[in-house]
Amino acid sequence: xxxxxxxxxxxxxxxxxxxxxxxxxxxxxxxxxxxxxxxxxxxxxxxxxxxxxxxxxxxxxxxxxxxxxxxxxxxxxxxxxxxxxxxxxxxxxxxxxxxxxxxxxxxxxxxxxxxxxxxxxxxxxxxxxxxxxxxxxxxxxxxxxxxxxxxxxxxxxxxxxxxxxxxxxxxxxxxxxxxxxxxxxxxxxxxxxxxxxxxxxxxxxxxxxxxxxxxxxxxxxxxxxxxxxxxxxxxxxxxxxxxxxxxxxxxxxxxxxx
Numbered sequence: 001x002x003x004x005x006x007x008x009x010x011x012x013x014x015x016x017x018x019x020x021x022x023x024x025x026x027x028x029x030x031x032x033x034x035x036x037x038x039x040x041x042x043x044x045x046x047x048x049x050x051x052x053x054x055x056x057x058x059x060x061x062x063x064x065x066x067x068x069x070x071x072x073x074x075x076x077x078x079x080x081x082x083x084x085x086x087x088x089x090x091x092x093x094x095x096x097x098x099x100x101x102x103x104x105x106x107x108x109x110x111x112x113x114x115x116x117x118x119x120x121x122x123x124x125x126x127x128x129x130x131x132x133x134x135x136x137x138x139x140x141x142x143x144x145x146x147x148x149x150x151x152x153x154x155x156x157x158x159x160x161x162x163x164x165x166x167x168x169x170x171x172x173x174x175x176x177x178x179x180x181x182x183x184x185x186x187x188x189x190x191x192x193x194x195x196x197x198x199x200x201x202x203x204x205x206x207x208x209x210x211x212x213x214x215x216x217x218x219x220x221x222x223x224x225x226x227x228x229x230x231x232x233x234x235x236x237x238x239x240x241x242x243x244x245x246x247x248x249x250x251x252x253x254x255x256x257x258x
Contacts, residue, residue, distance in 0.1 A: 001190045001249070002182060004029040004198045006166075009059055009090065013192075016242035022249060027178045029198035029205075031167035032060045034068075041068045044136060044161040048079055051159075052133040053106075053124070055085035055147060061138045062086075062094035064164035078104060085124065088115035088240045115240050116220060117147040131155035138163050169201055183209045191216040192245060196226040203230055217245060 001024040003013045010026035017024040035041050045068070048054060056062045078084070078100045085106045086092045092107040106127065108119035124130070133156040137148055141162055148158045171179065182189040183206050193199050193216055202209070211231035218224035219240040227235045238248045 001025075001192055001245075002027045002178065003192050005194050006030045006032045006060060013242060017246060020242060020246035022246055024192075025178060027171075027175055027182075029169050029201045030195060031169055032064070033165045033167050034064060035162050035164055037162065038068060040161055041065060041163055042070070044138070044159075044163075045069050045073050047159075048082060048136065050134060051079075051082050051136045052128075052130075052156075053083045053085055053135040053151075055120070055135065055137045056091050056095065057087070057137070057139040057143055059090045059094040061140070061163050062091060062098055065138050065161075066098040068163070083124075083127070085120055087117060087120050090240065110241070113239050117144065117150075121147060121150055125154075129154075133157070134159065136161060140164050140166050166197060169205070171205070179206060182214070186211070186214040189214070190249070191227075191232075192219075193217070193223050193227055194219045194240065196223050199223065199226040199230060217248065 001017060001022055003010045003017070003024055003026050005013055005026075006028050007026070010028045014024045014026050041064075044065075056065070082104065083106050084095050084100045084104050086095060087108065089107070089110065092105055095105050096102065106120065106123050108115050108123060112119060130151055131154060133151070135148075135151050135156050135158050137143075137158060137160050139160065139162060148160070151158050169175075182191070191214065202211070212233045214232050215234040216227045216232050217236055217238045218227055219238060221237060224235045224237050236248065238245055
C-alpha cells in the first residue's frame with residue numbers, strides 16, 4: 001500500500017498499517033510549509049480567547065498553528081470557553097497531542113463513519129445556538145467553505161487564518177522508484193488517498209502513466225471522484241482510520257479467494 005499523506009503523517013500511517021499486518025510505504029504527494037503570513041497566525045492566537053470555535057481542517061493545520069504560538073500562549077493553555085472542531089480522528093488526535101482538553105474537542109463520532117464538515121456541523125449545532133458567535137477556521141491557502149457558509153447562515157461571524165501552505169512534492173530517489181514501480185506494476189500496488197490535491201499531483205509527476213489498471217482507496221467521495229477523474233480503474237471509499245483501511249483490505253482479499 002502506498003500512503004500519500006504529507007509527512008510526518010505518512011510515516012505515522014505506515015507504522016500503524018504495518019502494525020496491523022499490511023505492507024505499506026510512504027510516498028507523500030503534498031508538502032507542507034509554514035504560512036506565508038506568520039503575523040496573521042500570531043494575531044489569530046491573540047484573538048483566540050474571544051472566539052467561540054476554532055475549527056481545524058487537518059492535522060497539518062493543528063501542527064502549524066500550534067507551532068507558531070508564543071511561549072506565553074503555550075503556558076496559558078487552550079482558552080477555556082473555546083471549542084476546537086475537527087472533521088476526523090487524525091485532526092482530533094493532533095489536537096489532543098497539542099494539549100487541547102478532550103472536553104473542548106468536537107468531532108464526528110467514530111461509529112458514524114462520516115468525517116467531513118457536514119458531520120462536524122451535526123455535532124456543533126447540537127451544542128449551542130450559533131447566533132452572534134465568532135468562529136475561526138484554521139486552514140491552508142484555501143479550502144471548502146461549506147461550514148463557514150453554514151455558520152454565517154446561523155448568524156455567526158467567521159474568520160479565517162492560513163496556518164500553512166501546501167507545496168508540490170519533491171520526490172527523493174526512493175520516492176521516484178516507488179512511483180515508477182507503481183506505474184509499471186499497477187496490480188501490485190494499492191494507493192491510499194486522503195486529499196484530492198494529492199491525487200492531482202500524479203499527472204504532473206507521471207504524465208505518461210496509464211492509471212486504468214491501478215486501484216485506490218479514498219477517505220471521502222470527493223477524493224474518490226478525483227482519483228477516478230485521472231483514470232484510476234478501481235476506487236473504493238474507506239473510513240479514515242488505519243484500522244478501517246486494514247479491515248477493508250482484509251475483506252477484499254477474503255472475497256477474492258475462490
